[in-house]
Amino acid sequence: EAGVVQSPRYKIIEKKQPVAFWCNPISGHNTLYWYRQNLGQGPELLIRYENEEAVDDSQLPKDRFSAERLKGVDSTLKIQPAELGDSAVYLCASSFGAGGNYNEQFFGPGTRLTVL
Amino acid sequence: AQSVTQLDSHVSVSEGTPVLLRCNYSSSYSPSLFWYVQHPNKGLQLLLKYTSAATLVKGINGFEAEFKKSETSFHLTKPSAHMSDAAEYFCVVSDRGGTASKLTFGTGTRLQVTL
Numbered sequence: 336e337a338g339v340v341q342s343p344r345y346k347i348i349e350k351k352q353p354v355a356f357w358c359n360p361i362s363g364h365n366t367l368y369w370y371r372q373n374l375g376q377g378p379e380l381l382i383r384y385e386n387e388e389a390v391d392d393s394q395l396p397k398d399r400f401s402a403e404r405l406k407g408v409d410s411t412l413k414i415q416p417a418e419l420g421d422s423a424v425y426l427c428a429s430s431f432g433a434g435g436n437y438n439e440q441f442f443g444p445g446t447r448l449t450v451l
Numbered sequence: 452a453q454s455v456t457q458l459d460s461h462v463s464v465s466e467g468t469p470v471l472l473r474c475n476y477s478s479s480y481s482p483s484l485f486w487y488v489q490h491p492n493k494g495l496q497l498l499l500k501y502t503s504a505a506t507l508v509k510g511i512n513g514f515e516a517e518f519k520k521s522e523t524s525f526h527l528t529k530p531s532a533h534m535s536d537a538a539e540y541f542c543v544v545s546d547r548g549g550t551a552s553k554l555t556f557g558t559g560t561r562l563q564v565t566l
Contacts (some may be wrong), residue, residue: 339494376461376542377556378495391553427493440554442487442494 337361339443341427347449356446360408360429363381367404368440369412370426378426384410414448422450453546455480457557465565470529472516472530474542484538485543485554486516495541501525512536537564539540 340359348354360367365386370378381400383391384405395402399418404410416420424447428440456471476482486498499510506518514525525542542557 375558377558378554379556380553383553405558428495439497439500442496444492444494 337430339427339441341443341446343446344375345447348417349451352420354417356412356425358410358427358443360374361441366430368428369402372424372426375446413425417450419450422448453544453555455542455544455557457542457560459560461561463563466534467531470532472527472540474525475523476525476544477562478546480542480546483545484518486527487541489539505521532564534564537562
C-alpha cells in the first residue's frame with residue numbers, strides 16, 4: 336500500500352515568489368493535515384481537513400498561506416509571497432477518521448522549502 | 452492546553468547499551484501520548500502510543516515507554532541500542548478531551564549510536 340505522497344521533495348525559491356506543495360493521502364483516509372517543521376523543532380499543525388472541509392485552520396497564516404482540498408482527496412498548500420522565515424519542512428499527514436479516539440496519523444516525507 | 456518537554460536535545464550511546472529518552476508532559480485532560488521517530492529524508496513513524504490502557508507500552512523495534520501520571524512523564528527506553536536506531540525522536544501529546552487528534556510535538560531528541 337502506498338503511503339502519503341508529497342511533491343516536490345525539495346524547493347528553492349527567492350523571497351516574494353509563490354510556491355505550492357502537493358499531497359496525496361493514503362487511499363481511504365478522510366482526514367488530512369498540513370504541518371510545518373522548522374529546523375530543530377517538532378512539527379506544528381497548520382491546517383486539518385475532514386473530507387473537503389477545513390475544520391481547524393487556526394494556525395494557518397492566512398495573509399500569505401492558503402490550502403485547498405477540493406474533492407476531499409489530494410490537497411495543495413500555497414504560499415504567496417514567500418518570506419525568508421518560511422524556510423522549513425512542510426509535512427502532510429493523513430488518518431482514517433478524527434473522532435474522539437486517536438486515529439494514527441501517517442506522515443509523508445515532507446517538502447523541504449528554502450527561501451533565499 | 453497541552454505541551455511536552457523533551458529534556459535532552461541530543462543523546463549519545465554506544466551500540467548495545469541501553470537507551471533512555473526523557474519526556475515530560477502537561478495536559479488539561481487525560482492525555483494520549485506517543486513517540487514518533489524520524490529518520491533522515493523519511494516520514495515520521497509511530498513507535499508506540501499510550502491511550503489509557505496499560506501504563507507500560509511496548510512499541511516497534513524493541514522500544515517501550517512507561518506512563519507515570521504522578522511524575523507527568525513518558526520516557527522512552529530500549530535495552531540495547533542498534534546502529535539503525537540513530538534518528539530524531541519526538542514525544543507527542545494529544546488531549547483526548549480536547550480537539551480530536553490534535554497532536555502537540557516536543558522539540559525532539561537526536562539519538563546518536565556509536566560503535
